[in-house]
Amino acid sequence: MGAWCGASIWTRLANRRSVNKKSPVWHDGEIELSLVHARSEHIAQETSHAWAKRMKVIIAGAGVGGLTLALMLKRRGIDTVIFEQASEVKELGVGINTLPIAIRELSEIDLLPSLDLAGIRTRELIYLNRQGQEVWRELRGIDGGHPLPQFSIHRGRLQKLLYDAVIDRLGPEAIQTGQRLSGILQDEGSVTVHVTSGSDGLSSRTVQGDVLVAADGIHSAARRLFYPKEGVPSWNGVMMWRGATAFEKYLDGRTMFIGGGMGAKFVLYPIADAGNGKMLTNWVVNVRVADGADQPPPKDSWSRRGRLDDVLPYAKRFAVPGIDIEALVRATDAYYEYPMCDRDPLPQWSFGRVTLLGDAAHPMYPVGSNGASQAILDARCLADALKFAEHPMQALFVYEKERLAKTAAIVKANRKGGPERVIDEVEKRAPAGFTDIDAVLSHEQRSAIIEAATGQRPVTDRDVTQARAVPSSKMHVA
Numbered sequence: 001m002g003a004w005c006g007a008s009i010w011t012r013l014a015n016r017r018s019v020n021k022k023s024p025v026w027h028d029g030e031i032e033l034s035l036v037h038a039r040s041e042h043i044a045q046e047t048s049h050a051w052a053k054r055m056k057v058i059i060a061g062a063g064v065g066g067l068t069l070a071l072m073l074k075r076r077g078i079d080t081v082i083f084e085q086a087s088e089v090k091e092l093g094v095g096i097n098t099l100p101i102a103i104r105e106l107s108e109i110d111l112l113p114s115l116d117l118a119g120i121r122t123r124e125l126i127y128l129n130r131q132g133q134e135v136w137r138e139l140r141g142i143d144g145g146h147p148l149p150q151f152s153i154h155r156g157r158l159q160k161l162l163y164d165a166v167i168d169r170l171g172p173e174a175i176q177t178g179q180r181l182s183g184i185l186q187d188e189g190s191v192t193v194h195v196t197s198g199s200d201g202l203s204s205r206t207v208q209g210d211v212l213v214a215a216d217g218i219h220s221a222a223r224r225l226f227y228p229k230e231g232v233p234s235w236n237g238v239m240m241w242r243g244a245t246a247f248e249k250y251l252d253g254r255t256m257f258i259g260g261g262m263g264a265k266f267v268l269y270p271i272a273d274a275g276n277g278k279m280l281t282n283w284v285v286n287v288r289v290a291d292g293a294d295q296p297p298p299k300d301s302w303s304r305r306g307r308l309d310d311v312l313p314y315a316k317r318f319a320v321p322g323i324d325i326e327a328l329v330r331a332t333d334a335y336y337e338y339p340m341c342d343r344d345p346l347p348q349w350s351f352g353r354v355t356l357l358g359d360a361a362h363p364m365y366p367v368g369s370n371g372a373s374q375a376i377l378d379a380r381c382l383a384d385a386l387k388f389a390e391h392p393m394q395a396l397f398v399y400e401k402e403r404l405a406k407t408a409a410i411v412k413a414n415r416k417g418g419p420e421r422v423i424d425e426v427e428k429r430a431p432a433g434f435t436d437i438d439a440v441l442s443h444e445q446r447s448a449i450i451e452a453a454t455g456q457r458p459v460t461d462r463d464v465t466q467a468r469a470v471p472s473s474k475m476h477v478a
């Protein structure tokens with residue numbers, strides 16, 4: 001087990017969370033949320049950890065973040081119920097990557113075998129310019145020296161394996177589908193959640209718990225309560241077309257390509273074995289179609305089916321050695337359009353007995369494999385905080401303190417391109433391509449750009465070769 005994510009900061013919590021008996025009401029035509037902040041003087045009276053044993057945590061959203069949290073809380077003996085607005089958990093989306101640091105957490109809840117059945121252990125990541133010339137390559141997961149793998153996996157399959165584990169371990173009642181978070185009322189002793197159901201949203205009921213975790217994604221209803229003026233997500237003007245299809249295996253079947261920088265990018269990686277020498281192969285075409293000053297398309301049109309005439313001309317601008325990109329796109333039955341959106345980092349996630357998690361808390365550009373990974377890390381931190389803190393409000397504060405700044409830094413780094421900024425830098429210096437990459441940017445310079453974005457030195461074949469060349473008597477053991 002890793003260390004608990006934060007220290008005891010009860011006094012500061014009591015100072016910070018002010019008494020507010022007013023009940024701000026938010027109404028946007030769809031839902032109404034009202035909130036009464038918990039009174040901090042009452043909280044101080046409830047100091048025993050015994051509350052954790054009888055605690056009930058309500059989670060809104062059965063995405064990767066919400067489901068992982070439920071499994072982690074179960075491990076810690078804490079009761080949970082999830083309300084999910086969709087009428088069933090379908091395998092939606094296409095490929096995502098999960099970093100070893102997040103896989104470590106899933107492995108601790110015994111999900112490694114299921115991940116191996118559903119996904120691919122990514123071995124190598126190769127960055128290319130648009131012409132298909134190699135800018136950088138690095139080893140990932142266990143091949144890159146981590147104790148656990150990185151997985152490339154279908155987002156819907158990851159969600160489904162988490163969902164199945166929740167049903168198996170917590171029972172079928174633990175996930176209530178077709179139930180939309182529609183209101184929150186909290187006082188010093190509990191939080192009451194209002195959920196609506198039915199196609200008209202007219203059937204409703206209330207459920208009481210000790211804590212509400214809003215893991216309800218980038219359009220989070222709870223976030224809108226606390227930040228009613230925030231408005232729609234911010235869009236950088238880049239449209240993403242995402243698809244996946246069974247396609248001839250390339251290289252070792254475990255290699256990820258990213259070609260081109262922030263303005264125009266092609267991403268390619270296998271996410272499952274499709275049999276007969278084929279792999280379920282995920283592809284993404286990113287193209288700047290607006291200047292970043294525009295509002296994103298309305299949320300109903302996110303994930304709209306893309307049209308071949310729109311995506312193919314863009315896709316054909318990229319080259320990946322040994323891959324017929326046009327054939328790949330043409331072979332794909334359905335692909336979907338998403339605007340590349342995020343939101344500005346927030347000053348606060350936790351309000352009394354309610355907190356935000358995953359994309360609800362820190363939606364970020366899909367750069368550097370962080371979307372699902374950071375939601376999983378949030379879940380681990382929050383589960384520990386709920387288990388060990390002296391009071392639910394303290395737990396939520398400790399969680400926020402540990403996770404908010406870290407994820408805000410990633411949101412900001414991703415706006416600059418994340419580690420993939422190395423491709424932008426090379427394309428800026430050599431827009432028509434190069435004959436010697438080291439003359440454009442040295443190995444050390446490229447490595448430093450990636451390290452600055454991720455906080456970690458990337459591991460290349462060169463490092464592995466050098467490590468092998470060092471006599472074992474001279475090796476340092478960390």
Ligand SMILES: Cc1cc2nc3c(=O)[nH]c(=O)nc-3n(C[C@H](O)[C@H](O)[C@H](O)COP(=O)(O)OP(=O)(O)OC[C@H]3O[C@@H](n4cnc5c(N)ncnc54)[C@H](O)[C@@H]3O)c2cc1C
Pocket residue numbers: 060061062063064065066083084085086092093094095096097155179180181182215216217218219220221242357358359360366371372375
């Ligand atoms: C349909 C879909 C497809 C996606 N496809 C991709 C992809 O192909 N590639 C990629 O990199 N990322 C994709 N993402 C984003 C990725 O899943 C997240 O960035 C990451 O996994 C973090 O997940 P999360 O649990 O915080 O949020 P999400 O995965 O967005 O899950 C949020 C959940 O909350 C539910 N919800 C929303 N509002 C309410 C409410 N009021 N009450 C109850 N439930 C509610 C949603 O239905 C959803 O199940 C997708 C997300 C969704 C929802």
